[in-house]
Amino acid sequence: MVAEHLYIVLGKRLVDQQLTLEGRSRVDGLVKALQRHDIDHSVIALCGGLTLGQQISEAKAMYHYLQSELTRLNVSLLNNRILLEEHSTSTVENIENVALELQKNGDIDTQKILPVTFISNDYHLQRIFEIQQLMDEQGLLRVLKQRCEMMGITLAISPDLHDHLAVKYPYTHLAAELFLLADQLTTYRVYLEGVVAGSFLRDLTQVRAIPYQIAYEAILAINHKIADNPKWVFVRCLTDLLMQCINATKGALSVSEIQPYLILFDSNLTLLNRYLDPENPCVGRWWRQG
Known part of the structure; x- marks a missing residue:
């Protein structure tokens, strides 16, 4: 399947090998989008490596939770494919590794622009886009585009937070x-x-x-x-x-x-x-x- 869109679910540290409420909320946001049929003919990348003291990667933990929620709610993946990115320690590495994997599997048409949508909590995405707007020289999105272009992959990442899936932070105390x-x-x-x-x-x-x-x-x-x-x-x-x-x-x-x-x-x-x-x-x- 050649991906028409790439969705990146950013990981959150595990506690005792388990997803936290914040981590689950990111996957919940993805599930709701799948329920609405907002995501189709896309690759969904679950990102997050193995952190100190944990025996399972953030990506694998998200995948297990996603599978259980899809089964519980009887939601289909439709024409989408799940990709686990388990080796990264930063968001830049997340995207680089995902792009490399897609390229290896022939899931990217290098003659076309690949739109990218991030899925994470609102404060997390807000910081990414705030930094990009104020200090493009240090911005994550610029680095991602440049590194992927070196691999022959052209990304389209909207600088508007509203074009991404920003999940409400689950705590209020x-x-x-x-x-x-x-x-x-x-x-x-x-x-x-x-x-x-x-x-x-x-x-x-x-x-x-x-x-x-x-x-x-x-x-x-x-x-x-x-x-x-x-x-x-x-x-x-x-x-x-x-x-x-x-x-x-x-x-x-x-x-x-x-x-x-x-x-x-x-x-x-x-x-x-x-x-x-x-x-x-x-x-x-x-x-x-x-």
């Missing part, structure tokens, strides 16, 4: 609100990575302006929500450190001056995200897990 706010800091991290990599040929003051505003407002919102509650003192320590990194990386600084702040910002943002993630059990030495 305070920790979830804090997690979503912390995720907004990703855009500033990508800015710092771009500076260190020498990606930007534009005026850095202009490039930094909106990522800075997003990060600044997100930290203010986090601090406002936790106030002086002693339960969240660890979070306040991290947001204070992240704000120091943000304030220290303005102006005309050299790569050697910015790099230490990128290291601090990246490692502590990862720590904050995992601490606030409602699906992270935070047991054992969780902060040292890959």
